[in-house]
Amino acid sequence: MNRLVGIETEYGLYVEGRGVADQVMEAMNLLRNCPFPAVRDCWDYRLEDPRRDMRGFRVEQLAVDPADAQIEREHPITLSEREVRNDHVLTNGARLYNDHAHPEYATPECRRLMDLIAHDKAGERILLACARAYAQKAGTTVKLYKNNTDYHGSSYGTHESYLLTREIPFDTLATTMMPFLTTRQIFAGAGKVGVEVNTTPRVPYQISQRADFYMDTMNVETLYRRPIFNTRDEPHAKMRYYRRLHVICGDANMSEYATALKVGTTALVLDLLEEGWAIDFFIIEPVRAAQSISRDPDGKWLVETDAGVMSAIDIQRHYLQAAHTRFAGRDAETDWLLREWETVLDLLETEPELLSNRLDWVAKRQLLTLFAETEGIALDDPVMIALDLAYHDIDPAEGLYYALVEQGRMQTLASPEAVELAMRQPPADTRAYIRGLVVECYPSQVESLNWERIILRNEEQTVRLDLSQLLGNLRDLNRRLTAAQSITEFVQLLQSPHRASETNKEARNDTAG
Amino acid sequence: MILQAEERVRRSIPTEPLTRPGGDGDGPSRPDVKRPDTNELLRRMRRVDPEQARRYRQRSGE
Numbered sequence: 001m002n003r004l005v006g007i008e009t010e011y012g013l014y015v016e017g018r019g020v021a022d023q024v025m026e027a028m029n030l031l032r033n034c035p036f037p038a039v040r041d042c043w044d045y046r047l048e049d050p051r052r053d054m055r056g057f058r059v060e061q062l063a064v065d066p067a068d069a070q071i072e073r074e075h076p077i078t079l080s081e082r083e084v085r086n087d088h089v090l091t092n093g094a095r096l097y098n099d100h101a102h103p104e105y106a107t108p109e110c111r112r113l114m115d116l117i118a119h120d121k122a123g124e125r126i127l128l129a130c131a132r133a134y135a136q137k138a139g140t141t142v143k144l145y146k147n148n149t150d151y152h153g154s155s156y157g158t159h160e161s162y163l164l165t166r167e168i169p170f171d172t173l174a175t176t177m178m179p180f181l182t183t184r185q186i187f188a189g190a191g192k193v194g195v196e197v198n199t200t201p202r203v204p205y206q207i208s209q210r211a212d213f214y215m216d217t218m219n220v221e222t223l224y225r226r227p228i229f230n231t232r233d234e235p236h237a238k239m240r241y242y243r244r245l246h247v248i249c250g251d252a253n254m255s256e257y258a259t260a261l262k263v264g265t266t267a268l269v270l271d272l273l274e275e276g277w278a279i280d281f282f283i284i285e286p287v288r289a290a291q292s293i294s295r296d297p298d299g300k301w302l303v304e305t306d307a308g309v310m311s312a313i314d315i316q317r318h319y320l321q322a323a324h325t326r327f328a329g330r331d332a333e334t335d336w337l338l339r340e341w342e343t344v345l346d347l348l349e350t351e352p353e354l355l356s357n358r359l360d361w362v363a364k365r366q367l368l369t370l371f372a373e374t375e376g377i378a379l380d381d382p383v384m385i386a387l388d389l390a391y392h393d394i395d396p397a398e399g400l401y402y403a404l405v406e407q408g409r410m411q412t413l414a415s416p417e418a419v420e421l422a423m424r425q426p427p428a429d430t431r432a433y434i435r436g437l438v439v440e441c442y443p444s445q446v447e448s449l450n451w452e453r454i455i456l457r458n459e460e461q462t463v464r465l466d467l468s469q470l471l472g473n474l475r476d477l478n479r480r481l482t483a484a485q486s487i488t489e490f491v492q493l494l495q496s497p498h499r500a501s502e503t504n505k506e507a508r509n510d511t512a513g
Numbered sequence: 514m515i516l517q518a519e520e521r522v523r524r525s526i527p528t529e530p531l532t533r534p535g536g537d538g539d540g541p542s543r544p545d546v547k548r549p550d551t552n553e554l555l556r557r558m559r560r561v562d563p564e565q566a567r568r569y570r571q572r573s574g575e
Contacts, residue, residue: 010574010575012569012571013571014565014568014569019570020570020571020572023571023572024572065573067573068572068573071572099574099575100572100573100574100575101571101572101574102571102572102574104574145569149571150569150570150571151566151569152569152570152571154570154571154572154573154574155573155574156571156572156573156574156575157574157575159575222575223573223574223575224573367554367558370551370554370555371555371558374551374555382563382566382567383561383563385566386561386562386563386564386565386566386567387558387561388566389565389566389569390558390561390565398557398560400554400557400558400561403553403554403557403558404554406553407550407553407554
């Protein structure tokens, strides 16, 4: 990928004997038991502005889920925001914290798809270690689920972030991404038993966990009235030059292959945009189309566009063809993506069951069908929801996804060694490496840090390290930083004017495609 | 600018991607549909507490 990409996952948390009103405290307790070295409580929120909209305005306030607001009124939290957040920055450059009562793991920024896959899985392992430490201390059962729903109407997110040039006009970006994001669920959906809104006829199984919660085509919201296209304008880089596409409509994938295809194809569409390509049709009523596709896993996935009725597969092929024409032969990662994208679309059309070793929604449905047929029960039996939930249990000894992996029934991409390494080390070629190096080598001198800035201090002075322009391939710089013999040398390397102009130019060339 | 380093740990920098496109393992390219060994899968599914989903309530997230 020619850009920085990351995934942030809010995990579902279950602590035996504790209810939804306790969830903020329980998420805090879990994070307090994080057994990994970290810089704690130093996240710098001053550069964040989630209410800024790409369309050129700023909303007064973000929408709140009424059910959630009621819990907050009835069970107010008296702790400070800092205590509640429980911010951790880890040696692998990742962020771990409590976001709206969910332990959230944000991967470090990655430039290579397979680095991202390893870091996404590393997040699962890190959270699992936190859960085990807390369970042992509290003497209770603690479970974490990498999914997006509690099956009772509450949803929580798995967001993707893609850095891209600001030269692409907003309208072009939104109109080109919309049909792609509406339809990519056919390979990126995690599968879900039932529907969480009133529909007729009843739907026993659907492709996407998140589709029930789309309420708008585009807006800046994330907690309620969730859109397909999120317009938050918070690039975590120089706003003059960059945007961050904040994708909130996706599901949490257990399958590494599905994650790779989801993120890799999205990055390819952004490559197309940066080449000047744009889509030439639009879906009429994208929210309705997305929900219709999701709720008809055996259907033709037909949607109405201004160019006539098209299938989701053909819409995806439209993007694939454009990417193939422009990017085939570019590098091994791109060729792998183009090949797999084509294969998956072909199989979805002809033999979708053959994708049960790659796509979550197909694998889960096959598991549930096996159980229903063996036990002689219907697919809409209430136990199916428990099995659906268990698919997302991140404990390899308990989770049903991991039962498939154990039996060699799921294609994995990251070796156990790569995941183990990613739990400790950041990607070698991004600014996350600098963050991770500071956490590992100079933790006591960190005053604050975030995605684009680190402030170091000693008794008498503070030093600001600006990472906002360090967006290109930083392998050489990171190698020199690793060899620095003192923090003074480390800081000097980062503050070198020659280094800054060099990496800024490189980054802009990268994002220009 | 002078900041004294109180601690410094040497670390190695990985030179290759953590994994390769196509994967590191020999995962199956398609499921074995002829003679699926489903006993272990079914055992694990039967261990799932059928009440867990009913108990599982979450706050809305971002």
